[in-house]
Amino acid sequence: xxxxxxxxxxxxTHRSLAVVTVAGLLLAAACTSNGNTKSNATSTGTxxxxxxxxxxxxxxxxxxxxxxTLDPNDAYEPAAFIFENxxxxxxxxxxxxxxxxxxxxxxxxxxxxxxxxxxxxxxDPKAVFSTGDPVTAADVVFSMQRFIxxxxxxxxxxxxxxxxxxxxxxxxxxxxxxxxxxxPWILTSSALGVSEAKVVxxxxxxxxxxxxxxxxAASWLDGHSAGSxxxxxxxxxRGQQLVLSRxxxxxxxxxxxxxIIFKFVSDANTEQQLLKRGDAAIAIDLTPDxxxxxxxxxxxxxxxxxxxxxxxxxxxxxxxNTALAKTDNWTxxxxxxNYKNLVSLAQGAAVQAGSVVPSALEGALPPEDGFSQDVAxxxxxxxxxxxxxxxxxxxxxxxxxxxxxxxxxxxAGAIQNDLAAVGIKAKLDPELEVNFLSAxxxxxxxxxxxxWANDYPATSDFLPVFVPPGTVxxxxxxxxxxxxxxxxVDLAANAFKTKDDTQRASMITQxxxxxxxxxxxxxxxxxxxxxxxxxxxxxxVTANSLWFLDLDTMTPAS
Amino acid sequence: MSARxxxxxxxxxxxxxxxxxxxxxxxxxxxxxxxxxxAGLRHQPxxxxxxxxxxxxxxxxxxxPLLAPDGPLTQSIAGRLSPPSSSHWFGTDALGRDVLSxxxxxxxxxxxxxxxxxxxxxxxxxxxxxxxxxxxxxxDDVLMRITDVFMAFPLILLAMAISASLGPxxxxxxxxxxxxxxxxxxRVTRSVTLDLRSREFVLxxxxxxxxxxxxxxxxxxxxxxxxxxxxxxxxxGRAIVNFSVLSFIGLGARPPVAEWGSMVADGAQVMxxxxxxTFPGFAIFxxxxxxxxxxxxxxxxxxxxxxxxxxx
Numbered sequence: 056x057x058x059x060x061x062x063x064x065x066x067x068t069h070r071s072l073a074v075v076t077v078a079g080l081l082l083a084a085a086c087t088s089n090g091n092t093k094s095n096a097t098s099t100g101t102x103x104x105x106x107x108x109x110x111x112x113x114x115x116x117x118x119x120x121x122x123x124t125l126d127p128n129d130a131y132e133p134a135a136f137i138f139e140n141x142x143x144x145x146x147x148x149x150x151x152x153x154x155x156x157x158x159x160x161x162x163x164x165x166x167x168x169x170x171x172x173x174x175x176x177x178x179d180p181k182a183v184f185s186t187g188d189p190v191t192a193a194d195v196v197f198s199m200q201r202f203i204x205x206x207x208x209x210x211x212x213x214x215x216x217x218x219x220x221x222x223x224x225x226x227x228x229x230x231x232x233x234x235x236x237x238x239p240w241i242l243t244s245s246a247l248g249v250s251e252a253k254v255v256x257x258x259x260x261x262x263x264x265x266x267x268x269x270x271x272a273a274s275w276l277d278g279h280s281a282g283s284x285x286x287x288x289x290x291x292x293r294g295q296q297l298v299l300s301r302x303x304x305x306x307x308x309x310x311x312x313x314x315i316i317f318k319f320v321s322d323a324n325t326e327q328q329l330l331k332r333g334d335a336a337i338a339i340d341l342t343p344d345x346x347x348x349x350x351x352x353x354x355x356x357x358x359x360x361x362x363x364x365x366x367x368x369x370x371x372x373x374x375x376n377t378a379l380a381k382t383d384n385w386t387x388x389x390x391x392x393n394y395k396n397l398v399s400l401a402q403g404a405a406v407q408a409g410s411v412v413p414s415a416l417e418g419a420l421p422p423e424d425g426f427s428q429d430v431a432x433x434x435x436x437x438x439x440x441x442x443x444x445x446x447x448x449x450x451x452x453x454x455x456x457x458x459x460x461x462x463x464x465x466x467a468g469a470i471q472n473d474l475a476a477v478g479i480k481a482k483l484d485p486e487l488e489v490n491f492l493s494a495x496x497x498x499x500x501x502x503x504x505x506x507w508a509n510d511y512p513a514t515s516d517f518l519p520v521f522v523p524p525g526t527v528x529x530x531x532x533x534x535x536x537x538x539x540x541x542x543x544v545d546l547a548a549n550a551f552k553t554k555d556d557t558q559r560a561s562m563i564t565q566x567x568x569x570x571x572x573x574x575x576x577x578x579x580x581x582x583x584x585x586x587x588x589x590x591x592x593x594x595x596v597t598a599n600s601l602w603f604l605d606l607d608t609m610t611p612a613s
Numbered sequence: 614m615s616a617r618x619x620x621x622x623x624x625x626x627x628x629x630x631x632x633x634x635x636x637x638x639x640x641x642x643x644x645x646x647x648x649x650x651x652a653g654l655r656h657q658p659x660x661x662x663x664x665x666x667x668x669x670x671x672x673x674x675x676x677x678p679l680l681a682p683d684g685p686l687t688q689s690i691a692g693r694l695s696p697p698s699s700s701h702w703f704g705t706d707a708l709g710r711d712v713l714s715x716x717x718x719x720x721x722x723x724x725x726x727x728x729x730x731x732x733x734x735x736x737x738x739x740x741x742x743x744x745x746x747x748x749x750x751x752x753d754d755v756l757m758r759i760t761d762v763f764m765a766f767p768l769i770l771l772a773m774a775i776s777a778s779l780g781p782x783x784x785x786x787x788x789x790x791x792x793x794x795x796x797x798x799x800r801v802t803r804s805v806t807l808d809l810r811s812r813e814f815v816l817x818x819x820x821x822x823x824x825x826x827x828x829x830x831x832x833x834x835x836x837x838x839x840x841x842x843x844x845x846x847x848x849x850g851r852a853i854v855n856f857s858v859l860s861f862i863g864l865g866a867r868p869p870v871a872e873w874g875s876m877v878a879d880g881a882q883v884m885x886x887x888x889x890x891t892f893p894g895f896a897i898f899x900x901x902x903x904x905x906x907x908x909x910x911x912x913x914x915x916x917x918x919x920x921x922x923x924x925x
Contacts, residue, residue, distance in 0.1 A: 396690040
C-alpha cells in the first residue's frame with residue numbers, strides 16, 4: 056500500500072509560506088550577524104555536552120507535519136511513526152542495517168504452522184507498561200482488535216488476519232485467511248504497537264466491532280500515552296512541538312535522554328537554519344541538496360538508512376495512446392533514461408533501483424540489475440514499434456511529492472530531457488499530490504513518476520502490488536493478468552506461500568527479472584534517508600526506514 | 614493587489630476634465646510636445662533609465678535565441694547548481710540548466726503574457742465602461758454591480774481560483790488575470806465617459822445626428838484613451854508580477870518552460886544556491902520598476918497639468 060506523505064505534502068502546496076520563510080530567515084540572519092553562534096542553544100533547552108546525562112535534553116527539528124492523532128491504534132501518518140515507535144512497543148521489530156532479520160520486542164519468540172496460516176507469539180515476561188503493569192496477551196488482543204475495528208487509514212495492514220486470540224496470558228495467536236510466510240514483518244509497523252487495555256478502556260476506548268463510532272479514547276491518547284515503549288508522552292502542542300519523556304519503568308535498556316523535544320517548523324530551510332545555529336541537534340526533512348551542502352561542516356554527521364521509497368516511472372499498458380501501448384516503445388523508454396544522471400541528482404539520497412522492490416529487501420535485485428542508458432537500443436526499439444521519430448504522451452507527477460527529500464519534479468524534469476533525446480516527447484503534468492493520487496488510483500493517468508513508500512520493510516509490501524492482480528498493476532497501470540505475464544503472476548502469488556527462505560527469495564528474484572523485462576515500469580531510484588545531526592551534541596544516531604530515528608539509543612555527545 | 618493604487622485613482626477620476634482638453638491641445642502641438650518631452654528626459658533620470666531598461670529587455674526578449682548562451686531547456690546534470698562563473702554568468706539550476714539563458718527566454722513568456730492580459734482587460738473594460746457610462750440605465754446598474762463584486766475580492770485570490778478551475782497553463786493564467794483586472798478599466802472609462810457625455814462636442818455630435826456607435830467610437834473613445842493608456846502602461850508591470858505569482862504557485866507556466874515565477878519557485882527549494890531564484894527575481898523587479906517609471910513619464914507626457922508644472 057501507499058501513504059500520503061503528509062510532511063512532504065506540505066511543502067509544495069504552500070509555496071507562499073516559503074516566501075514568508077525567506078523573509079524570516081533574512082531577518083534571522085540579520086539578527087545573528089556573527090554567523091554560527093552555537094552558544095544560544097541553551098535558550099531553547101538543549102543541554103550542551105554530556106555534563107548531566109541524567110537530565111539530558113535533545114532537540115529535533117521536524118517539518119510541521121499534519122500529525123492527525125497519536126492514538127496508537129489509529130495513527131497512520133509517517134510523521135506519527137517516530138512517536139508511536141517510541142511510545143508503544145510492537146510485538147516484533149527490525150534494525151535498518153539488516154532488513155532480512157526480525158528482532159524480538161514484546162514477543163520474545165514466535166512459531167508458524169506448516170501451511171503458514173497460524174502464528175503463535177510468546178510474550179516477554181519482563182515487558183511492562185509505563186504504569187508498571189505487565190504486558191499481557193489480553194492487551195495485545197485488545198490493541199489488535201481495536202486497530203482493526205477503528206478502521207483507521209492503516210487498517211489494511213491486518214486485512215489478512217481472520218482472528219487474534221490469547222489462549223494463555225503470555226501467548227497470542229494470529230490466524231490468517233491465506234498463507235503468508237512473511238506475515239510477522241507486518242507487525243513491525245509502528246501502527247501496530249501494544250497499548251494497555253485497562254488504561255485505554257478507562258478513558259473511553261473499546262475494541263468492539265463498532266469501535267469506529269463508540270470509541271472516545273483518541274482525545275486522551277493525544278495528550279497521554281499508555282504503552283510500553285522507552286518514552287512516555289509529555290505534551291503535544293499541535294503545530295508547535297511535541298515532548299517525550301523517558302519512561303522510568305522501561306523494561307529494556309533505558310534511554311540516555313530524559314527529554315526529547317520535537318520542534319515543528321514550517322519547512323526544510325528553517326530546519327537547516329536551526330541545525331546550523333545549534334538550536335536543534337538533528338534535522339529530519341532536509342533535501343539531499345541541503346544535506347550535501349552541510350557535508351563540509353566538521354560538526355555535522357549524517358545518519359543513513361534505506362528509505363524503502365522506490366521511485367519508478369510507470370505507464371498505462373492499455374493507454375488510449377496507441378504508441379504508448381506498444382511494448383517495443385516500453386523498451387525504448389526503459390533504455391532512453393539516463394539512470395546515472397538520476398543518481399547524481401539524488402546527491403547521495405538514492406542508488407539506482409534494480410527493480411520495483413528496494414534492493415535491501417528479500418529477493419530484490421541489486422542496482423546492477425537495473426537498466427542502463429543505451430540510446431541506440433532505444434532508437435532501435437522505437438523503429439521496431441513503427442515510431443522511428445518517437446511519440447508523445449503526458450507524464451504526470453505530484454509537484455509536492457518527495458522521496459527521501461528528493462522532489463519528483465526534478466526526477467521528471469531529467470527524464471523528460473532523456474526521452475526527448477531519442478524523440479519521445481513527454482508533456483509534463485505536475486499536480487498537487489492529493490489530485491495526482493486520486494487520478495492515479497482511478498487509472499486516469501497515461502504515465503507517472505511516483506514513489507512507492509513502504510508500510511513495513513518486506514518484499515510483500517511491494518511485489519504483490521506491482522504485478523497482477525495487485526492494485527498498481529491492474530487499476531493504475533492497466534496491466535491485468537494475461538498469457539504473456541502468467542509466469543510473473545504465478546511466481547508472485549506463490550512466493551509468499553513458500554516456507555523455505557532461499558526458495559522464496561529466488562522466486563521473488565525470478566519474478567522481478569521478468570517484471571523488468573515485461574512490465575510497464577522503469578524502476579528509477581532506490582532512496583536513502585539522510586538525517587544530519589550535530590556531532591558536538593548527540594552520538595549514537597541510527598536512522599530507521601520506517602520511523603526515521605531510533606530514539607532510545609541516542610546519547611549526548613561526550 | 615487588492616485595489617487600485619492612488620495613482621490610478623488620480624488618473625481615472627480627477628483628471629478626466631483635463632484629459633479631454635489635453636487631447637485636443639495635444640493634437641495641435643503634437644510634434645512640439647513630443648520633442649519637448651524627450652528633451653526633458655535629460656532632467657528625469659528615472660524615466661530615462663527606465664526607458665533604457667525597457668529597450669534592453671525588448672532586445673533581449675526579441676533576440677533571446679541569438680543572445681542566450683544556451684538553450685532554456687538544455688540540461689547538464691553533472692554541472693548542476695554551480696555558482697555564477699565565467700561559463701555560466703548566472704550559475705545553473707537544479708537540473709544544470711543555464712540560469713542566464715532561462716532568464717532571457719523567461720521574458721518571452723512573462724512579457725507577452727502580461728501584455729495580452731492588459732490588452733484583454735483594456736478591451737473588455739473600455740467596452741463595458743463606454744457602454745455603461747454613455748447609455749446608463751439598467752445596463753449601468755447591472756454591469757457596475759458586477760464590477761463591484763469583482764473588486765470586492767482580493768484580485769490574486771480570485772485569479773488563483775479561476776486558474777485552478779480552468780486547469781493550470783499559460784493561456785488559462787492569462788485568461789484568469791484578464792478576468793479579474795478588466796473591472797478597474799471599466800470603472801475609469803465609465804467615469805470619464807459620464808463626464809464627457811454632457812460636453813459640448815459630444816452634444817454637437819448628437820445634434821448632428823451621428824449614430825451612437827460613431828459617437829462612442831470616434832468622439833468619446835479618443836478622449837478616454839490617454840487616461841486608459843497611462844493606466845495600462847503602469848498595469849503591465851503589475852500584470853508581470855501577478856502572472857509570476859500564478860506561476861510561482863504552480864498555476865501559470867508549466868515545467869519545463871522557463872518562466873520567472875516558476876524559476877523563483879524552483880530556487881526556493883534550493884535556498885543555499887541563491888542564484889537560482891535571485892536572477893529571475895531581479896528580472897521581474899527591473900522590468901516592473903521600469904514599467905512603473907515609464908508609466909509616470911507617460912502620464913507627464915499626456916497629462917497637461919503635470920506638463921504645465923514641468924514647464925513652469
